[in-house]
Amino acid sequence: MIVFRSVLFNAVFYLNLIGQMIIMTPAYFLLPRKKAYGVAKNWAKSNHWLFDKIVGTTFDVEGLENVPQGSYIVAPKHQSFWDAYALLPWFDDPLYILKRELTWIPLFGWYLKKQRMVPVNRNARGKVMAAVMEQTKVEMKAGRQLIIYPEGTRRPPGAPPEYKYGIARLYRDLQVPVVPVVMHPGLFWPRRKFIRYPGHFKVRILPPIEPGMDPDAFLAHLIEVMETASDQLLIETVAGNPKLPLPPTAVQRLAELKAHAA
Numbered sequence: 001m002i003v004f005r006s007v008l009f010n011a012v013f014y015l016n017l018i019g020q021m022i023i024m025t026p027a028y029f030l031l032p033r034k035k036a037y038g039v040a041k042n043w044a045k046s047n048h049w050l051f052d053k054i055v056g057t058t059f060d061v062e063g064l065e066n067v068p069q070g071s072y073i074v075a076p077k078h079q080s081f082w083d084a085y086a087l088l089p090w091f092d093d094p095l096y097i098l099k100r101e102l103t104w105i106p107l108f109g110w111y112l113k114k115q116r117m118v119p120v121n122r123n124a125r126g127k128v129m130a131a132v133m134e135q136t137k138v139e140m141k142a143g144r145q146l147i148i149y150p151e152g153t154r155r156p157p158g159a160p161p162e163y164k165y166g167i168a169r170l171y172r173d174l175q176v177p178v179v180p181v182v183m184h185p186g187l188f189w190p191r192r193k194f195i196r197y198p199g200h201f202k203v204r205i206l207p208p209i210e211p212g213m214d215p216d217a218f219l220a221h222l223i224e225v226m227e228t229a230s231d232q233l234l235i236e237t238v239a240g241n242p243k244l245p246l247p248p249t250a251v252q253r254l255a256e257l258k259a260h261a262a
Contacts, residue, residue, distance in 0.1 A: 006196040009054040016046060021107045033114060034093060040111065044088045051082075056198030057188050061090060063205030071140045072177040072208060075167060075222065077230060078149035079157055079186025087147065087181070087203070095144045097136060133173060140174055150222065154191045157184045157246075158234060158253030163223050168215040177208035180222060182230040184237045187244060199241040204233055231257055 024039045031038075051057045067090070074091065076083055088094060100119035103109040112119075116139060120132045140146060150167040171178055183203040189196055206229055209222060234250065235257065246254075 002195065002197065005055050005198075006194055009050060009196050010194055012050055012054065013047060016050065017043065020046070021111065025107060025110075028111065029114065033116065036114060037093065040085075040115070041089045044085045047085065051196070055188075055196045057196065058200045059183075059185075059203060060200075061203045061205065063207075064090065066205050066207045067091070067179060068177050068208050070143050070176075071174075072145055072179055073167075073170060073174065074145055074147045074179050074181060075150045075226070076147065076181035077183055077226070078151060078154050079184065080154060080189040080191050082185040082189040083183065086185070091145045091147070093142075093144045095136070095139050095146050097132065097146070097148065136170075137174065140176060146170070146174070150226070154186070156191065156249040157186045158250035161223060161227055163219065165215075165219065167222065168219040171209075171211065171213075171218050172215045175211045177210050178218075178222065179208045180206040180226045180229070182206065182226055182233050184230075184234055187237060187241070187246070187250065190247065197244055199244050201237050201241075202233060204229060 020039070020043050028036045028039045048059075074087070074094070076087065078084075095115075095117060097118045097120055098112070100121055103112050103117070103119050118132055118135050118139065120129070136146065148167060148170060150163045151161065152164045152166070155162065167178070181203065184201055187197065188199055188201060206225060209218065209225070213221065231253070234253065238244065238246065238250070238254065
């Protein structure tokens with residue numbers, strides 16, 4: 001049954017993406033940019049509904065009271081494709097720095113350009129990266145929220161942290177609060193696998209880290225805060241889903257936490 005539901009969900013998920021882009025494109029490009037963002041946010045909400053009704057996976061968002069007003073950096077854990085879009089409905093005007101190749105995709109790339117996402121050539125250096133930062137600053141001054149994954153790429157639940165220094169540079173240069181977010185969707189939507197597992201998990205938004213810290217001290221603090229909260233949430237998620245099969249990284253991390261607590 002899990003395999004059947006996974007296949008069905010994956011098929012409907014991509015049909016939903018393609019169908020909504022085709023159907024909503026005329027309205028999307030006639031609307032002002034920020035109002036047009038509602039199309040992408042509604043697509044995310046529809047995926048949450050599909051995940052619930054087809055797979056049986058639900059989630060709650062905790063800590064919305066920690067979200068500041070105006071411009072800030074959102075720093076979430078990144079475990080699956082789910083968290084690449086899932087948080088859109090909870091932020092006013094989110095922004096991504098993303099690889100430029102995504103903007104070349106028909107329809108999808110047009111949506112990215114309409115929302116003034118910041119494309120980057122990952123092999124670029126010097127002046128190109130300076131231009132990326134300047135474009136990001138312009139968008140942030142307009143009150144937008146930058147979503148950036150501190151570890152850079154998807155990591156399996158419980159895996160040892162691999163935070164990149166880029167988040168510290170952004171914190172230093174943009175001078176806005178950083179809002180850490182921990183979650184374990186990778187237990188239910190594993191990376192590089194088609195299988196989807198039923199259950200319930202939480203997205204936990206932590207208190208913002210205000211600007212003004214030394215970048216090195218900020219990064220150390222961010223890692224400590226996020227990893228402590230992530231470990232606690234891993235324990236809670238596994239306890240709340242006793243039938244959920246766990247990846248080796250999660251099994252090992254839970255064993256380490258149990259041994260440390262003994």
